[in-house]
Amino acid sequence: MSQDTSKSNHFIDENSLPKVLKQHKLSMQDYEEIKKILGRTPNFLELGIFSAMWSEHCSYKSSKKFLKGLFEPLPHVVQGPGENAGIIDLGDNLCAVFKMESHNHPSFIEPHAGAATGVGGIMRDVFTMGADLLASLNFLCFGDIESKENKKLHTRLVNGVSEGIAHYGNCMGVPTIASKSLFEPCYNGNILVNAFSLGLVEKDRIFYAKTTNEDSSFQESPVIYVGSKTGKDGLGGAVMSSDSFGEDSKSLKPTVQIGDPFTEKLLLDACLEVFNKDLIVGIQDMGAAGLTSSSFEMAARSKSGMRLDLDKVPMREEGMSPYDLMLSESQERMLLVAKPGKEEEVLNIFKNYELATAIIGKVTDTKNMELYWHGECVSSMPIESVTDNAPLLDRPLKKPAYLDEVANLDSKDYEGLDLTACLKNLLSSPEIADKAYIYDQFDDSIKASTLKGCSSINDPVIALPRNMYKNEANAKKAISIALRAYPRKSYLNPKEGAKLALVNAALGLALNSAKPLAITDCLNFGNPEDPGVMWQFAESIKGIKEACTALKTPVVSGNVSLYNQSVEGKKSENIYPTPSIAMVGLIEDKDRVLPAHFVEESTTLCVIGDLEALHISSMESKFAGSSLQKILGLPVSGTFASFDLKASKAMVNFILEALEHKLLLSALSVEEGGLAVALSKMALKSHLGCMVKTSIVKDGFKALDLFAENIPLVLCELTHKDEEALCELASKHGMPVSFIGVTSGEALISIDSITLTLEEARKLYNEGFKKSLA
Numbered sequence: 001m002s003q004d005t006s007k008s009n010h011f012i013d014e015n016s017l018p019k020v021l022k023q024h025k026l027s028m029q030d031y032e033e034i035k036k037i038l039g040r041t042p043n044f045l046e047l048g049i050f051s052a053m054w055s056e057h058c059s060y061k062s063s064k065k066f067l068k069g070l071f072e073p074l075p076h077v078v079q080g081p082g083e084n085a086g087i088i089d090l091g092d093n094l095c096a097v098f099k100m101e102s103h104n105h106p107s108f109i110e111p112h113a114g115a116a117t118g119v120g121g122i123m124r125d126v127f128t129m130g131a132d133l134l135a136s137l138n139f140l141c142f143g144d145i146e147s148k149e150n151k152k153l154h155t156r157l158v159n160g161v162s163e164g165i166a167h168y169g170n171c172m173g174v175p176t177i178a179s180k181s182l183f184e185p186c187y188n189g190n191i192l193v194n195a196f197s198l199g200l201v202e203k204d205r206i207f208y209a210k211t212t213n214e215d216s217s218f219q220e221s222p223v224i225y226v227g228s229k230t231g232k233d234g235l236g237g238a239v240m241s242s243d244s245f246g247e248d249s250k251s252l253k254p255t256v257q258i259g260d261p262f263t264e265k266l267l268l269d270a271c272l273e274v275f276n277k278d279l280i281v282g283i284q285d286m287g288a289a290g291l292t293s294s295s296f297e298m299a300a301r302s303k304s305g306m307r308l309d310l311d312k313v314p315m316r317e318e319g320m321s322p323y324d325l326m327l328s329e330s331q332e333r334m335l336l337v338a339k340p341g342k343e344e345e346v347l348n349i350f351k352n353y354e355l356a357t358a359i360i361g362k363v364t365d366t367k368n369m370e371l372y373w374h375g376e377c378v379s380s381m382p383i384e385s386v387t388d389n390a391p392l393l394d395r396p397l398k399k400p401a402y403l404d405e406v407a408n409l410d411s412k413d414y415e416g417l418d419l420t421a422c423l424k425n426l427l428s429s430p431e432i433a434d435k436a437y438i439y440d441q442f443d444d445s446i447k448a449s450t451l452k453g454c455s456s457i458n459d460p461v462i463a464l465p466r467n468m469y470k471n472e473a474n475a476k477k478a479i480s481i482a483l484r485a486y487p488r489k490s491y492l493n494p495k496e497g498a499k500l501a502l503v504n505a506a507l508g509l510a511l512n513s514a515k516p517l518a519i520t521d522c523l524n525f526g527n528p529e530d531p532g533v534m535w536q537f538a539e540s541i542k543g544i545k546e547a548c549t550a551l552k553t554p555v556v557s558g559n560v561s562l563y564n565q566s567v568e569g570k571k572s573e574n575i576y577p578t579p580s581i582a583m584v585g586l587i588e589d590k591d592r593v594l595p596a597h598f599v600e601e602s603t604t605l606c607v608i609g610d611l612e613a614l615h616i617s618s619m620e621s622k623f624a625g626s627s628l629q630k631i632l633g634l635p636v637s638g639t640f641a642s643f644d645l646k647a648s649k650a651m652v653n654f655i656l657e658a659l660e661h662k663l664l665l666s667a668l669s670v671e672e673g674g675l676a677v678a679l680s681k682m683a684l685k686s687h688l689g690c691m692v693k694t695s696i697v698k699d700g701f702k703a704l705d706l707f708a709e710n711i712p713l714v715l716c717e718l719t720h721k722d723e724e725a726l727c728e729l730a731s732k733h734g735m736p737v738s739f740i741g742v743t744s745g746e747a748l749i750s751i752d753s754i755t756l757t758l759e760e761a762r763k764l765y766n767e768g769f770k771k772s773l774a
Contacts, residue, residue, distance in 0.1 A: 011043050020044075024051035030391065037385040045323045045371070046379050050386065052289035052327055053296060056562050059390035062528040063560045066541045072554040076517055079556065084125040084209055084285060086556025087201070088518045090586055092471040094464070095206065096479060097131040098198040100139075100520045100582045102561035107193040111160025115193050116168040117259040117331050122197040123172065124285040127268050128334065130207040130275045131199025133174045134449070135462050138165055138195050139483050139522070139580045140181040140438075143188035145430060145772050150188050155773050157191055158438065165195070166441035171261035172268070176442035177453045177460040180483045183430040183772075186491075186575045189566020194522040194559075196582045198481065200468055207275060209294075210282035211302040211337045211363045221281055222343045223295070223306060223361040226350045227267050227333035229316035230291075233258050235328050259331040263355070267332050270353040277349075279342040286333040292326045294335040295361075296369060300387040305366035311374050314356035322373050337363060393528075400532035406492065406637040411619050413634055414704055419676075420754045422707065425631045426673045427680060427761055428768030432627060437770050451478060451590060452512070457681045458596040458668055459483075459508040461587065478587040480514035482506070487576035488625030489709075493640040494536045494577045497625075498543030503648040503712050505583035506551050507669045510655040511714065513592035514585030516551055521558040521581050526574025527565045536577040537562075544579065550645035551652070553583060592659045597685035599665040601745040604720055605690060607675065607738045608730070609651060609713035610644075614705055617641065622708040627672045640710065647734075648712050654733040655714065663722045663729065670713035676706040678715045680749050684762045689748040692741030706751060717743060 012020050021031055024047055034042050034050050042050065056062060071080040078095055079087035085099035103118025119136060127133055140161060143154045158181075169176045174197070211221065274280055282302075284294040291313070299306045310322045316330075338346045343359055350357040364370070369386070371379040426432055436455070444453035444460075451461040459482040464474050482505035490497030506516040521544065526533040548554055564575045587593060614622070623629050624638025658664055670678045675694075683690050694701035718726060723739070730737040744750075747758040 011041055012047065020047065024048065025055065026051055030054065033391065037382065043379065045326065046381060048323050048327050049292050049381065052292050053386050054390045056528070057288050058293055060560055061391055061393050062395055062534070062562060063537065064392055065394070066538055069545055070541070070548065070555040072548065074552060074554055077554060077556055078203065078206070081555065081557055084128045086518065086520055087129065087206065088556060088584065089203065090477065092474055093203045094468060094470070094474065095201050095203050096198055096584060097126050097129050097201055098196065098520055098584055099125050099557040100194055100196040100522045100580070101125070101559040102522050102524060103193045103195060104191060104524065104561055104564055107161055108157070108191050111157050112164040113258050115161040115164030118193055118195045119165055119168040120259045120261065120264050120331055121285070121287050122195045123174065123264065124334070125287070126197045126199040127271060128207070128283050128285045129201060130205050131201040132272065133172070133197060133199045133268065134465070135481070136169050136174050136176045136195065136197045137178040137460070137481060137483055137582065138176065138193070139485060140179065141187045141192035141487070141578060142181065142183050143191065144185040145183050158773065161193055162438045162441055168259060168261045170443045172265050173446050175444045175446045175450055175453070177444045177450055177462055178481065178483060179435065179439045179442065179454055181435055181438060182487065184487060184576065186573060189568070189573065190564045190575055192524050192564065192575070192578060194524070194580050196483070196520065198479070198584065200464070205275060207280065207283055209284035209298050209301060211298050211304045211306065213281055219340050221337045221340050221363045222359045223308065223363060224336050224338050224343065224346055224357060225313055225333070225360045226270070226336060226357045227355055228260065228263050228330055229314040229356045230320070230325055230328050230333065231316045231330045232320070232324055232328060233330055235324060263332045266353040266355055267334065270350050270355060271334065273349050274346055277345070279339060279346050281337040281339055283334055283336040286335055288329065290327055290329045291335065296383055296387050298335065298337065299369065299383050303367065305364035305368045305370070305383065306361060307364055307370040307372065308361035309372045312358050312360045314358055322371060322378050326371070395528055395534045396531040397535040397538055398531035399535050406635070407620065407639050409620055409623065409637040413632065414619065414623065417704070419703060419706065420756060422628060422631065423676050423680060423754055423756060424764055426627055426677050428764040428771070429627065429631050430769055430772045432673050432677060433768030434766050435769055437773065451593060456596060457685055459512055461512050461590070461593055463590055476589045476591065478590040478593070480509050480512040480585045480587060482508040482583045483580065485578055485580040486625070487578040488636050489640045490540065490578065491576040491636055492625050492638055494539035495543035496640050496642055497577070498540040498579050499547045499645065500712070501579065501581045502544065502547035502551060502553070502583065503645070504669055504671055505581050506553065506652050507655070507712060507714055509583060509585035510652045511594055511667045511669060512587060513589065513594065513656065513659045514587045515656065516553045516583055516585045516652065518556045519548065519553050519581055519583045521555055521579055523558065523560045524564050524575065524578040524580065525562050528562045530574060533574055540577055540579045547645060550649050594659065594664060595666045596668045596682065597666060598682050598688040598690070598717055598743045599686070601688055601743055603665060603717050603743045604723055604739060605692060605741045605743065606716050606718065607713055607740055608654065608716060608735060610647065610711060610736050611713070611738050612736065614708055614711040615702060617710060621710045622705065624710065626707065626709045628707040643711060650733050650735055651712065651714065654730065654735045658726060658729055661725065661729070663718055663726050665717045665719065667714055667716040670715055671709065674707040674709050675713065675715065676751055676754060679751055680756070680761050682715065683749050684758055684765055687747070689744040689746050689758055690741060690750065691744050692751040694740050694752055703752060
């Protein structure tokens, strides 16, 4: 897209217009609308700006109409969607700042650099708001690593992505405390890399992306560039992320940015110093679309104008044009608006950290973006028309025909199975097996605040650092974060798959004694031009809305990633709908955090949740998109049915109260692989076995129900003396509890007809993933 950038303020020749519009992913209809907005023909620079700001990645033009209503302004929410990140109140003047974003296409093209810059970008979104970074997490989806034709490519992608994440996070000194990875053929040509970051900020020290103070009259505040110098790397990245992947995707390598975590660490420290000295009005990360998005969005939020002298932007290459400078996505850069009279102090701070810095413009009251190049005005554009008036699309929706084809599964495929062999295969399968191969590269305890990290089989926990103890009440507080996504189930029922992700996230937090507060999401879907994909998207949003309302966990930030589709010749494949959820919860007393492994010998094992509903549900629902279905080599099929959100919320409340009364010794939510895998994981992470006879459950327990995944359930360990108290509490909450067995000093997993030694289970679990990559 940059071949004509030397003449970026020149108008486009009529003969080359179709080609230029195609390069910029703009239609002739878009072009006519641009001419109306400007009242004239746009020049090349302006066309590039509209292309970036009106891209799917920046404007959400296909998805925005569905996102309304996701946010609920509850008392504990300080900042919802629309800023760099969401913010929730933790009490005692302390807030958590967090967000999750995708870096899917860049990570497929250049896995190390793509994943690394994804981590860097989300970190900047968080610390831009004044927060000190506390933790990072990631959610990764790769292709079928067990097939011969994909193993080599996706082993390289796994290695490159994990190395990139580790390099950036470790160098930044921010612990990566959890990593979740999935492997499906639908990601063979389009992997997913979703990065999450969380920081802490004092409530009265939050900074926003704005150009004017709300409590003061308009002032021509200086606009300052800080960070790395601008190059041509990442040019057109936002537009590239708004298109499908084809065989020529390797040619897009120049659109992938190269990150430098050491520079970012300096930028973080410099920004925190500027925040502490209260020298600025607002600040924005130069993320997607670079200087274009940061300048236009800051001015739009404050309904102001801005003048930028682009020749003053620090450059690392000769011959750069206004087009390059406005659209480059070079990493580790910020745009800030200083308080008048404080600019020299701001400049000196960044110079002390050996970062590039320059005053490149000023805030105006024109509501226009005026771009100058060596004193010549090369563009003047109405800001609101570029940002707020981006065209919104009303794409057609249609329930995909495949849903009727996959609704039924053949029960004969599940007859006569060797259940012990099934459990062994599940424990060694890529999703369920231990991913130490990936997470051992991440330092999950850099800041010495991690209570549960990557090696935990349930959700991570990180304590509030001591330097944040403004009040001694904070000394026992901690945060837990749960990452969930169920693409196989969402493929069969997008609404219920999204709901299950939220419910299991909430249960995971509750088992850490964390009250669920809010979520950020990363909505990964295929080509929005496909009515079936838009139907999947709309249904997923319905599920998220319903679950958020029931659980009182509003969406405070997030990201939409469309065009996750691989194209080879005339054949194309959309990924499964993959709405990934990151839920944040507050722990008032970290001493209540439960382990996720057996603690004592001869203790009671019970299941919290409606086992009876699981028993009587159909085969089509029990095993729809399940891990058992996958390890049997069967196609994704079944009808993933609805479940009771009211009962799920009651389960969360019940668990939190049970932990408050110290009734449980350990617990784990029942998810991939069902109850059999949950029992095995809790055993192999301890030195204790279990003796389980599920036939004592009311109405019997069909053998295969051990692997069912369709009902939210929790597996718990407690002492015999606490059984009565737990039953009384369960009655109060209307919560079914089923006692299924005991822990054992014998190193054996015994579940009905299943018998497996701890040694063998541990070997399968510890080595399964590495063997898949070998």
